Amino acid sequence: MILETERLILRPWCDDDAPDLYIYASDPDIGPPAGWPPHTSVENSLEIIRTVLSAPETYAVCLKESGKPIGSIGFHRNDLAEDDDEYELGYWIGKPYWGQGLIPEASREMLRYAFEDLKMNRIWCGYYDGNEKSRRVQEKLGFVYQRKTEGIEVSLLGEIRTGHSNLMTKERWKKVGLFLQQKKLLETFLQRNAISRAQYEKSFGDLLVLMDMHGVE
Numbered sequence: 001m002i003l004e005t006e007r008l009i010l011r012p013w014c015d016d017d018a019p020d021l022y023i024y025a026s027d028p029d030i031g032p033p034a035g036w037p038p039h040t041s042v043e044n045s046l047e048i049i050r051t052v053l054s055a056p057e058t059y060a061v062c063l064k065e066s067g068k069p070i071g072s073i074g075f076h077r078n079d080l081a082e083d084d085d086e087y088e089l090g091y092w093i094g095k096p097y098w099g100q101g102l103i104p105e106a107s108r109e110m111l112r113y114a115f116e117d118l119k120m121n122r123i124w125c126g127y128y129d130g131n132e133k134s135r136r137v138q139e140k141l142g143f144v145y146q147r148k149t150e151g152i153e154v155s156l157l158g159e160i161r162t163g164h165s166n167l168m169t170k171e172r173w174k175k176v177g178l179f180l181q182q183k184k185l186l187e188t189f190l191q192r193n194a195i196s197r198a199q200y201e202k203s204f205g206d207l208l209v210l211m212d213m214h215g216v217e
Helices: 015-025 041-053 102-117 132-141 168-191 199-210
Strands: 008-011 056-061 068-078 086-093 121-128 143-152 160-168
Touching: 015 041, 015 068, 068 102, 068 168, 086 102, 086 160, 102 121, 102 132, 102 168, 121 132, 132 160, 160 168, 168 199
Parallel strands: 086 121
Antiparallel strands: 008 056, 056 068, 068 086, 121 160, 143 160
């Protein structure tokens, strides 16, 4: 399966991606916040591609302009997502691409794929204490906070952490999509001077209250 967004191609990983994967996954600011150690060599990255990133529904996040992978995204099942109609979403992106909205963009397409094509009903997403970037991504996407779990064993790093779990239901996803459409429409009206800034802010505030979408971008 190959998925596409405005700026990205999401495709399966292949052996030739190992050098590019190593560039980003060797950074100590990438893996440890998510619970895995930095890659130690291109050979190590190749092994990870073959043993971990080859799993079903796991995709390289590639820039359209270059075709090269800059991160990873995918679905898996674990203690959070145990039933046949649910998955957990995981993701990361290389540091040079932080702050550009690329993971939210990729995640929105993954959510569409999950609910429309895979017929899922629930998508979970989590983060460990201190991983503010991941927490913020989930807020932007409209995930709803569910619970805090202490004493999680992070075996790859030999640590015990506190985790936080968020949930997106199919019904919530449809609501978020409608909210984003209405928000974009208001922004278009404002850009065309069809409404004033004061009218935009009032209408947007009313929309937030009506749809309970605070934090969604």
